[in-house]
Amino acid sequence: MMAALVIQWLALASLLAGGAVSLDNGLALTPPMGWMSWERYRCNVDCTTDPYNCISEELYMEMADRLVDQGYKDLGYEFVNIDVHSRGLKLGIYGDIGTMTCGGYPGSYGHIETDAMTYAEWGVDMVKVDGCYANETVFAEGYPAMGKALNATGRPIVYSCSWPAYLKDVRN
Numbered sequence: 001m002m003a004a005l006v007i008q009w010l011a012l013a014s015l016l017a018g019g020a021v022s023l024d025n026g027l028a029l030t031p032p033m034g035w036m037s038w039e040r041y042r043c044n045v046d047c048t049t050d051p052y053n054c055i056s057e058e059l060y061m062e063m064a065d066r067l068v069d070q071g072y073k074d075l076g077y078e079f080v081n082i083d084v085h086s087r088g089l090k091l092g093i094y095g096d097i098g099t100m101t102c103g104g105y106p107g108s109y110g111h112i113e114t115d116a117m118t119y120a121e122w123g124v125d126m127v128k129v130d131g132c133y134a135n136e137t138v139f140a141e142g143y144p145a146m147g148k149a150l151n152a153t154g155r156p157i158v159y160s161c162s163w164p165a166y167l168k169d170v171r172n
């Protein structure tokens, strides 16, 4: 069951126009691997009536323990979506370049530098930036700005950018 929950992320590099552009910051030289709650648990936070299908601190801690105990970490599955640095794992988080996330939580639109600084202060190692509640102008301005802002924090943070997924000619 755990195997089904282990997600492998692909790096953005191959999707960049021209194919020759990549940031030499030592990050994501191999595909970042780890555990991500979205595919199985979505945005369900109702642990009262739906305890086995909700996201909670307990869920992240349990999955972090399993990544370590069952040997996944040794194989390179080192990212988890919440703070588990104490187990030697890395923290991944989710945001959105638009006004709201796909689940309706606040997005980074108008707060890109603040959000990048906040991620760095929280000790985030990877951020996925989704593209709901945005348009092509917001993508074209926001995604590069987020890249620059993350770089400017000085903390090595893998940037998982959803930009290409939202462009019509890439999506089909």
Ligand SMILES: *[C@@H]1O[C@H](CO)[C@@H](O)[C@H](O)[C@H]1NC(C)=O
Residues within 6 Å of the ligand: 023, 024, 025, 026, 150, 151, 152, 153, 154, 155, 156, 157
């Ligand atoms: C920022 O980008 C430069 C290249 O432009 C890179 O050398 C450096 O490692 C990056 N820093 C971080 C923290 O990502």
Ligand SMILES: *[C@@H]1O[C@H](CO)[C@@H](O)[C@H](O)[C@H]1NC(C)=O
Residues within 6 Å of the ligand: 099, 109, 134, 135, 137, 138
């Ligand atoms: C794109 O979205 C932003 C943020 O909601 C908005 O201010 C802007 O007017 C939109 N532009 C277009 C062309 O729809």
